[in-house]
């Protein structure tokens with residue numbers, strides 16, 4: 001069957017034993033290790049179609065590692081993990097993935113539309129044997145969906161950071177994935193673009209019924225779009241709705257030290273008093289606050 005022909009929502013429509021839709025992602029007692037060191041353990045999480053989940057926590061706690069575990073490129077050290085009803089790594093193009101941001105050189109001539117097309121034929125080394133009409137229409141459709149029609153024919157190196165990110169999201173979406181895994185897609189964007197890309201992801205998630213799991217450094221730009229958060233710290237994790245996790249009580253328990261979560265007049269959350277992060281990549285993350 002042509003994978004582009006119709007949205008595939010088999011897992012999403014499958015019923016769980018309670019009659020609710022079966023989760024597309026399920027972690028039970030999951031743990032991850034790198035180099036013999038446990039990064040996190042005891043992670044329990046279920047994500048259903050159309051849910052938007054953020055993975056939060058300080059630098060180096062293993063947020064990207066969680067995405068790698070879901071992709072199956074890194075084995076879990078413990079626990080049960082199911083992705084679209086299968087072991088991680090088995091779901092193929094039913095998962096869309098946007099890795100941590102790489103900037104494009106300003107002199108790069110490849111056009112935005114070609115970057116999106118790589119989502120279709122990148123596995124054939126980008127060589128289009130012959131694109132079907134359905135493939136061409138899908139590329140146009142997904143570019144329109146992310147609002148990139150105005151600049152998709154420009155060289156990607158000449159697009160702004162926000163425009164590049166929209167085109168990369170289109171690339172991740174072009175095969176109609178049921179799950180979208182995004183590693184810090186708002187990194188390096190200014191505040192208006194963070195809000196715009198967050199709103200775009202919220203719309204894709206809720207309207208297209210794609211389950212979105214997104215690593216974020218700051219919860220605020222996505223706060224209003226989120227169904228759940230996974231907050232990783234000090235080797236543990238708390239999962240639940242944002243208001244139940246990003247609060248003084250839960251984060252103090254997680255960090256094992258008093259931590260205060262303040263809400264500003266405009267609704268932003270600010271975490272005060274958390275211990276030093278285990279690792280700070282100041283080259284990428286600069287001096288930004290952490291929530």
Ligand SMILES: Nc1ncnc2c1ncn2[C@@H]1O[C@H](COP(=O)(O)OP(=O)(O)OP(=O)(O)O)[C@@H](O)[C@H]1O
Pocket residue numbers: 034035039057058059060061062063064065066279281
């Ligand atoms: N292959 C590896 N071998 C050894 N250590 C690794 C490996 N990959 C990652 N690490 C370490 O594991 C830890 C978690 O890395 P990871 O990238 O998952 O953290 P993160 O929470 O996403 O960090 P950041 O917010 O800085 O992007 C870091 O200390 C990192 O140096």
